[in-house]
Amino acid sequence: MSALTHKNLPSVSDEALGMVAAWFRTLSEPSRLKILRTLEEGEKSISEIVEASGLTQANVSRHAQSLVDAGIVGRRREGLTVICFITDPSITSLCDNVCNNLLKRLTHQVKGLGGS
Amino acid sequence: MSALTHKNLPSVSDEALGMVAAWFRTLSEPSRLKILRTLEEGEKSISEIVEASGLTQANVSRHAQSLVDAGIVGRRREGLTVICFITDPSITSLCDNVCNNLLKRLTHQVKGLGGS
């Protein structure tokens, strides 16, 4: 412990750390990822999401709220229906990247199993 | 619902969705983010992480296990000590991006409050 130990990273407050963690937590539920995936096809009303995802109405409503809170999804009312849409387009590529990385890692694992 | 509704996304299995969610969940704990942040300075032993993070030894050990399971962190034994290091360097920029996005959004909110 000497030279390398101090890159002197700007210290991150516990509060900021908590906010980043909360943002990731929003993406840590399969149901919410499913909703996001649905919204990648274009904006949809709550009931359209219900139909497309197979989730219950109450769940979609609540999960949508989480996604809105995280700033990932936007909402607007149009008469009786509420339309949801992705506000942060980088989400899609982010998820794709995660997916690809997982795939890569799993492939290596499988290879490892086969080779032993 | 007609033209736009069908971008015909390759359907993602529930299993894959669960794995992506699990990966995000790994990054959804402040303690693990803290450990990652520590490791950005360079590889560290478990006890060095304990010292740097203020977490307990048991917690660091378990969280390190989670990070290893997610493929984000690697581990090797060197005698009595176990050295941890970041294996996926894209993690750092990912976290930075999330952080910046949050900052942007919060800034807008604050502006909104002031302007009303």
Next chain:
DNA sequence: TGACTATATGATTCAATACGCATATAAACA
């Protein structure tokens, strides 16, 4: 082998949260 150090893990407790059901709110329209 026995003592010592670094790390891992079993067991428990506790808090967060997802789900389902029922119901409340909001908007449109007769």
Next chain:
DNA sequence: TGTTTATATGCGTATTGAATCATATAGTCA
């Protein structure tokens, strides 16, 4: 206003997972 439709929300339950303490394991050295 009353009715119907779309969405939100209160509440109870069950599950998950993080923190803690104590202890087990692994490696080093005398």
